[in-house]
Each structure stands twice: as structure tokens, then as C-alpha cells.
Amino acid sequence: xxxxxxxxxxxxxxxxxxxxxxxxxxxxxxxxxxxxxxxxxxxxxxxxxxxxxxxxxxxxxxxxxxxxxxxxxxxxxxxxxxxxxxxxxxxxxxxxxxxxxxxxxxxxxxxxxxxxxxxxxxxxxxxxxxxxxxxxxxxxxxxxxxxxxxxx
Amino acid sequence: xxxxxxxxxxxxxxxxxxxxxxxxxxxxxxxxxxxxxxxxxxxxxxxxxxxxxxxxxxxxxxxxxxxxxxxxxxxxxxxxxxxxxxxxxxxxxxxxxxxxxxxxxxxxxxxxxxxxxxxxxxxxxxxxxxxxxxxxxxxxxxxxxxxxxxxx
Amino acid sequence: xxxxxxxxxxxxxxxxxxxxxxxxxxxxxxxxxxxxxxxxxxxxxxxxxxxxxxxxxxxxxxxxxxxxxxxxxxxxxxxxxxxxxxxxxxxxxxxxxxxxxxxxxxxxxxxxxxxxxxxxxxxxxxxxxxxxxxxxxxxxxxxxxxxxxxxx
Numbered sequence: 001x002x003x004x005x006x007x008x009x010x011x012x013x014x015x016x017x018x019x020x021x022x023x024x025x026x027x028x029x030x031x032x033x034x035x036x037x038x039x040x041x042x043x044x045x046x047x048x049x050x051x052x053x054x055x056x057x058x059x060x061x062x063x064x065x066x067x068x069x070x071x072x073x074x075x076x077x078x079x080x081x082x083x084x085x086x087x088x089x090x091x092x093x094x095x096x097x098x099x100x101x102x103x104x105x106x107x108x109x110x111x112x113x114x115x116x117x118x119x120x121x122x123x124x125x126x127x128x129x130x131x132x133x134x135x136x137x138x139x140x141x142x143x144x145x146x147x148x149x150x151x152x
Numbered sequence: 153x154x155x156x157x158x159x160x161x162x163x164x165x166x167x168x169x170x171x172x173x174x175x176x177x178x179x180x181x182x183x184x185x186x187x188x189x190x191x192x193x194x195x196x197x198x199x200x201x202x203x204x205x206x207x208x209x210x211x212x213x214x215x216x217x218x219x220x221x222x223x224x225x226x227x228x229x230x231x232x233x234x235x236x237x238x239x240x241x242x243x244x245x246x247x248x249x250x251x252x253x254x255x256x257x258x259x260x261x262x263x264x265x266x267x268x269x270x271x272x273x274x275x276x277x278x279x280x281x282x283x284x285x286x287x288x289x290x291x292x293x294x295x296x297x298x299x300x301x302x303x304x
Numbered sequence: 305x306x307x308x309x310x311x312x313x314x315x316x317x318x319x320x321x322x323x324x325x326x327x328x329x330x331x332x333x334x335x336x337x338x339x340x341x342x343x344x345x346x347x348x349x350x351x352x353x354x355x356x357x358x359x360x361x362x363x364x365x366x367x368x369x370x371x372x373x374x375x376x377x378x379x380x381x382x383x384x385x386x387x388x389x390x391x392x393x394x395x396x397x398x399x400x401x402x403x404x405x406x407x408x409x410x411x412x413x414x415x416x417x418x419x420x421x422x423x424x425x426x427x428x429x430x431x432x433x434x435x436x437x438x439x440x441x442x443x444x445x446x447x448x449x450x451x452x453x454x455x456x
Contacts, residue, residue, distance in 0.1 A: 001211060042192050042216060050214070096178070100174075111172075115174055118175045122178065123182070
């Protein structure tokens with residue numbers, strides 16, 4: 001196991017245009033409030049004791065932070081891109097985090113929600129609470145979207 | 153370096169059907185006994201002092217765990233999907249972990265084994281011991297397979 | 305946040321042929337001096353206090369190390385593959401790391417540099433210093449290239 005001091009998590013999302021797709025992704029992370037962090041990607045469990053909060057924390061720039069995220073970038077002007085993450089929790093706090101992509105926020109959020117519901121059915125767990133955060137963006141020249149569940 | 157308390161590793165594999173490809177992946181992780189963990193993906197070395205054990209450990213749900221894995225998902229009914237991981241070790245315990253994909257377990261395992269042998273030739277190391285774990289699955293509606301080397 | 309003892313970083317790059325694309329990637333990591341480490345991939349910030357050094361450190365084999373990297377592999381004989389990473393830093397030391405791909409080292413390095421410049425414009429930060437490391441390779445049978453920023 002990786003030692004960590006994770007006690008909280010939050011959902012966040014952002015969108016941006018950029019000069020390249022990597023810059024658009026970077027801009028979307030900035031818009032989501034997590035662009036100056038070093039993100040370490042994980043799959044996709046909410047530990048039981050972790051508290052879900054409403055906003056990204058103030059962390060030192062360059063801090064190494066565990067995160068579940070979904071991102072999309074596109075260089076096709078006019079294309080609509082959307083992503084979402086959803087967190088479902090059982091009565092004891094254990095949870096599953098699921099990512100989704102789509103063309104609209106509503107579509108991506110619905111898909112993320114459905115994946116969480118399926119994950120709970122697969123585990124025979126009661127789904128007590130679900131939260132979902134999505135974002136959509138119409139590409140002007142080169143755009144990106146990101147939705148993330150940050151552990152901190 | 154990341155501080156860690158890794159002293160053991162194990163190979164495991166699983167397969168599942170799911171409502172989406174992400175859920176099939178999630179189900180394959182559950183079948184492999186590692187579905188309720190937060191996996192942090194790494195490339196692909198076995199530290200010399202790490203002991204290889206036979207089964208996934210009992211870890212706290214949501215624990216952040218370092219892992220090498222290979223996965224495949226498919227929504228094409230009838231398709232055969234397979235993955236494998238192989239670990240080779242030198243006389244002093246140093247090792248290399250390699251992933252492979254294929255259509256059958258035998259094929260994926262043979263490819264993972266061949267990659268480990270090539271990695272040892274490349275390092276001019278004697279390959280004292282090799283272990284390999286693979287899995288195959290015929291997709292019913294939407295399926296996934298995963299083979300992993302978990303560090304704990 | 306992940307606890308870590310990161311105080312230094314370095315840029316490095318390597319190229320190799322291999323029996324498979326995964327082995328070529330493994331060989332490229334060896335050529336870059338980081339092939340016997342367990343790499344944990346991160347996006348893409350240079351913490352302000354981290355010192356940039358000139359070469360990969362001597363770390364224990366199998367150490368888990370945080371890294372930003374760009375890689376390419378190809379099995380098409382004659383194809384030219386190149387990657388680069390660039391690090392830009394503001395006057396206070398905060399920095400951004402960007403990856404790029406291309407066909408030549410010069411092209412990949414120019415693109416990585418441009419992405420760093422864009423990331424600084426997006427943050428309204430002064431770009432005081434920039435370093436870039438790239439590599440190119442003409443594929444014989446099966447080749448790989450990697451450029452990395454290693455945190456240690």
C-alpha cells in the first residue's frame with residue numbers, strides 16, 4: 001500500500017481552449033482548480049472514511065495528488081465534448097467512482113451515474129447516495145474538458 | 153522516490169461481463185480479487201527484496217496499491233479476449249514484469265513470457281524463475297479481462 | 305497528497321530496438337538510465353523547490369519513482385519516431401512540464417517548448433528558464449523512444 005494522508009475528496013470539472021490539445025487539457029485542469037498539481041491517476045474506489053467536500057482544496061503547487069479523472073480533447077471546431085465523474089456510496093461510506101464521456105453534460109452525467117449503479121449492483125451493495133459532476137464544451141479551435149474526483 | 157512499505161507481490165487475473173466496458177473492467181478486477189482497491193499503475197520492475205505470494209491480500213477497501221496490469225474490454229459478442237502478466241526473476245531476486253494481450257490465455261501467456269525473456273536478454277541477466285498468469289473470456293454482450301501484478 | 309521526498313528532478317531520453325514494442329519501450333527506458341525503476345506517471349508540474357539536475361540518479365532497482373514521460377513505439381521499419389519533454393520555470397521556481405511527439409528530435413523539442421510557452425501564457429507567468437530534452441530514432445525492425453522528467 002501507498003502511505004497517504006487522504007481524508008477528503010471532491011468532485012470538480014473544467015473546460016478550456018488551448019493552443020494544442022495538451023494545452024487545452026492543461027487549461028481544463030486549471031479551470032477545474034487543479035491545474036497546478038501533479039496528478040497521479042488511480043482506479044476508482046472511495047475509501048469508506050473519506051469525506052466528500054464541495055471544492056478543491058488549497059494545496060501546495062506541484063503537490064502529488066491521487067485522482068480519478070475523465071478527459072476529452074478535440075481539434076475539430078464545432079465538436080461538442082463532455083465528460084463526467086460520479087461517486088456512489090454505500091451506507092458504510094464505501095464508494096465507487098466512475099467516469100464517462102459524451103457530447104453533452106447531461107449525457108455524460110447520466111452515463112457516469114448508470115455506471116455507478118451497475119457497479120453497486122455487481123457488488124450487491126445498497127446505493128445510499130450518489131453525486132455527479134460533468135461539463136460540456138463546444139470546441140472553437142482546440143478544446144478540452146476534464147471531470148475529476150480528487151483525493152486529498 | 154515514493155515511500156512505500158512494499159514487501160510482497162502477487163499475480164492475479166479475472167474476467168467478467170458488465171453493462172458497459174468500464175463496468176466489465178470493474179467486474180474483472182473484482183473477479184481477480186482486487187476490485188475494491190485504488191490501483192496506481194506502474195511500469196514494470198520487481199524489486200529484489202519483494203516476495204511473490206500466491207493470492208491477493210486482504211487490504212482495506214479503497215487502499216491505494218501499486219500495480220502492473222494488462223486489461224482488455226470488448227462489446228463485440230463472440231469475441232475472444234485474453235491478457236497475461238509474467239514475472240521473471242534473476243538469481244538475486246531482481247525482476248521484470250511484462251504484460252501481453254491476445255485471443256487466448258495460452259497465446260497471451262506465451263507472449264508475456266517471451267517479453268520477459270527478451271527483457272532479461274537485453275539486461276544480460278540470468279532468468280532464474282518465471283511465473284505467468286493469464287485469463288481468457290468469450291464476450292457474451294460486453295466483457296473484460298484483467299491480469300495484474302499487485303505490490304503490497 | 306502523496307507523501308514524498310522529492311527534492312530533485314532531471315530530464316533524460318533514450319531509444320532502443322526491441323523484440324516487441326513493449327520491449328523496445330523497456331529498452332528505451334534502459335537507454336535513458338531509468339529502465340530498472342518502477343515509474344509512476346504524473347501530470348505535469350514542477351514544484352517550486354525542486355532542483356533540476358543533469359542526470360538520472362542512482363536509485364535502488366525497483367524503486368517507485370514519479371515521472372512525466374512521452375513515449376512512442378513503432379513496428380514499421382524505416383519510420384522515424386521522436387519524443388521530447390520540456391520544463392519551463394517561473395522566477396519563483398514553479399514550473400510546467402510538457403510532452404511532445406514527432407518525427408524528428410528538432411520537431412518534438414520545438415513542440416514541447418511551444419507547449420510550455422503556451423502553458424505560461426495561460427497562467428500569466430513569466431517564463432524565466434526553459435530546458436528541453438528530445439530524442440529521435442529510425443526504426444529498424446521494432447523501435448521505441450522515451451523522454452522523461454524524473455522526480456526523485
